[in-house]
Amino acid sequence: MPKLYIYIVLGRDCGSLWSFERYVDRELVGSVRETARDVSKSECQALCLASQAFPCLSANYDHLLRECALSDANRFTRRPEDLVGRQGVDYLENQCQSGERSSGVP
Numbered sequence: 356m357p358k359l360y361i362y363i364v365l366g367r368d369c370g371s372l373w374s375f376e377r378y379v380d381r382e383l384v385g386s387v388r389e390t391a392r393d394v395s396k397s398e399c400q401a402l403c404l405a406s407q408a409f410p411c412l413s414a415n416y417d418h419l420l421r422e423c424a425l426s427d428a429n430r431f432t433r434r435p436e437d438l439v440g441r442q443g444v445d446y447l448e449n450q451c452q453s454g455e456r457s458s459g460v461p
Contacts, residue, residue, distance in 0.1 A: 369451030375400055381446040382415045384437050386428035392421065396445065399423030403449050414447045 388409050391402055396416045403411040403425055412429040416422070429448050430438050438446065 371450040374404065374449070374451055376448045376450060378438070378446040378448070380440055380442055380444065382439055382441040382444045383413055383426060383428065383430060383433060383446050384439055386426040386433060386437075387415075387424040388427050389425040391423040391425070394421060394423050396447075399425075400447060403447065404451060410452050412449055412452050414449070416445045416447055418443050418445070 388411075389406075391399065394402070396418070399414050399416045402423060403414045406425060409425075409427045411425045411427065412432065413426045415424040415426070417424075430446075
């Protein structure tokens with residue numbers, strides 16, 4: 356089971372108890388819509404929350420490259436095998452979008 360961390364992004368009240376679920380050393384493959392470079396993890400989360408071009412359901416954040424890959428998919432809309440292990444990358448699942456959300460901590 357991957358490590359799970361819960362994050363609240365300040366200034367964002369979306370009706371969920373938290374803004375993002377973070378899965379350490381995990382990446383959702385095959386669904387990148389937009390990429391931002393030279394950003395922090397917090398900036399990556401803010402970009403996902405503010406996305407107007409598409410509903411950002413999740414993001415992958417690469418700590419070494421400081422790269423943020425925004426996606427219109429999440430682990431519920433993709434196949435289970437699309438959430439893969441990748442050292443140094445965090446899978447960030449947006450809990451503020453109106454798609455299917457997890458009902459709690461797995």
